[in-house]
Amino acid sequence: MTAVIETTGLTKTYGAVRALDGLSLSIPRGGIYGVLGPNGAGKSTLFRILLGLIRPTGGEVRVLGQHAGDPAVMRRIGSMIETPRFPPYMTARQVLQWLALAHGSKDAAIDAWLDRVGLTEAANRRVRGFSVGMLQRLGVAAALMTKPDLVILDEPTSGMDPPGIQEMRALIRSLADDDGVTIILASHQLLEVQRVCDRVAIFNRGKLAAEGKVSELTAAGERLRLSATPLARIMGVLGDKATLDGDAVLAAVPRAEGPALLRALIEQGVDIDEARWVGADLESVFMAETGPARTPAQVREALHAG
Numbered sequence: 231m232t233a234v235i236e237t238t239g240l241t242k243t244y245g246a247v248r249a250l251d252g253l254s255l256s257i258p259r260g261g262i263y264g265v266l267g268p269n270g271a272g273k274s275t276l277f278r279i280l281l282g283l284i285r286p287t288g289g290e291v292r293v294l295g296q297h298a299g300d301p302a303v304m305r306r307i308g309s310m311i312e313t314p315r316f317p318p319y320m321t322a323r324q325v326l327q328w329l330a331l332a333h334g335s336k337d338a339a340i341d342a343w344l345d346r347v348g349l350t351e352a353a354n355r356r357v358r359g360f361s362v363g364m365l366q367r368l369g370v371a372a373a374l375m376t377k378p379d380l381v382i383l384d385e386p387t388s389g390m391d392p393p394g395i396q397e398m399r400a401l402i403r404s405l406a407d408d409d410g411v412t413i414i415l416a417s418h419q420l421l422e423v424q425r426v427c428d429r430v431a432i433f434n435r436g437k438l439a440a441e442g443k444v445s446e447l448t449a450a451g452e453r454l455r456l457s458a459t460p461l462a463r464i465m466g467v468l469g470d471k472a473t474l475d476g477d478a479v480l481a482a483v484p485r486a487e488g489p490a491l492l493r494a495l496i497e498q499g500v501d502i503d504e505a506r507w508v509g510a511d512l513e514s515v516f517m518a519e520t521g522p523a524r525t526p527a528q529v530r531e532a533l534h535a536g
C-alpha cells in the first residue's frame with residue numbers, strides 16, 4: 231500500500247494548546263479518505279501542515295513522499311480549505327481562467343469543469359453574488375482543474391443544499407473512481423462520509439482515536455437485533471451484552487457466535503420472532519471513539535483555547 235500522506239509523531243502546539251498531539255497516520259493512495267473529529271480535534275491544523283501553510287512543532291510529515299510545502303509537491307495537490315474567496319468582480323469563468331494561467335495549465339478544460347460542478351449557467355456571473363454553496367462548487371473546480379494527484383477538501387459540502395450535496399458526492403466519487411485522484415476530506419456530516427469515503431480517521435484532541443475502512447469500523451459495532459420474549463430470560467442468557475432498542479434487544483456478540491446464541495436462547499424457552507444483524511453507523515462509532523457529550527466549558531475550551 232503506497233501512502234500519499236505519512237506522519238509520525240506529528241505535533242503542533244499553539245501556546246498551551248496541543249492541536250496535534252503525536253499523530254502517526256498513513257493515508258493510502260487512491261480512494262476517498264475522511265478525516266473526522268469534534269470541533270477543535272486538529273483536522274484543519276493537519277491540513278494546513280500538509281499544504282505547507284504552517285509548520286509542525288515536532289514529528290515527521292511526508293506528502294507524496296516529499297516534505298510538506300515543497301513547491302514541486304504543491305503543484306500536484308489541489309485544495310479547498312474553508313469557504314474559498316475569489317476576486318468579487320470576476321465571473322466564475324474568469325476565476326478559473328485566471329487560476330489556470332497562474333498555474334501555467336494550458337488545457338484546463340474550463341467549460342467542462344464548470345459543467346462538472348454545476349456552474350454552467352452561472353459561468354458568466356460575477357462571484358460577488360454567489361452563495362456559499364456556489365463558492366464551494368467553484369472552489370472545488372479550482373482545486374481540480376489542474377489535474378492534481380491529491381486533493382484536500384475541508385468541509386466541501388458545507389453550505390450546500392441537499393441536491394448540491396448529492397452532486398458533490400457523485401463528483402468526488404467519480405474523481406476517485408474514474409480519474410484516479412486521491413481525495414482527503416474533512417467533514418462533520420457523518421452520513422455523507424459513510425456514503426462516500428472508503429477509509430476514515432477519527433481525531434480526538436489532536437490524537438488518532440480510530441482509523442480504518444468504513445465498512446470495518448461499522449461492522450465492529452454490529453449487533454444481533456432480537457424481537458423475542460420473555461425479556462427476563464433473554465437478559466439471563468445475555469447479561470451485560472444486551473441493550474434494549476424499543477421492544478427489541480440488541481446483543482453485542484461477534485457474528486460467529488450468533489448461531490450458538492440463538493440455540494442457547496431457544497433452549498432457555500425464548501420465543502424468537504425475528505433475529506437480524508444490524509450494523510453500527512459511523513455516527514455511533516464516532517460517538518464511541520470521541521467520548522460522551524462535552525460540557526459547555528469543554529466545548530469553549532476546544533474552540534477558544536490558545
Ligand SMILES: Nc1ncnc2c1ncn2[C@@H]1O[C@H](COP(=O)(O)OP(=O)(O)OP(=O)(O)O)[C@@H](O)[C@H]1O
Binds near residue numbers: 249
Ligand atoms: N492559529 C491558531 N492559534 C491558536 N490556536 C489555534 C490556532 N489554530 C487552531 N488552534 C487551536 O487548535 C485546536 C485545533 O484546531 P483545528 O482548527 O485544527 O480543529 P478542527 O478539528 O479543524 O476543528 P473544526 O471542526 O472546528 O474545524 C483548537 O483548540 C483550536 O482552538
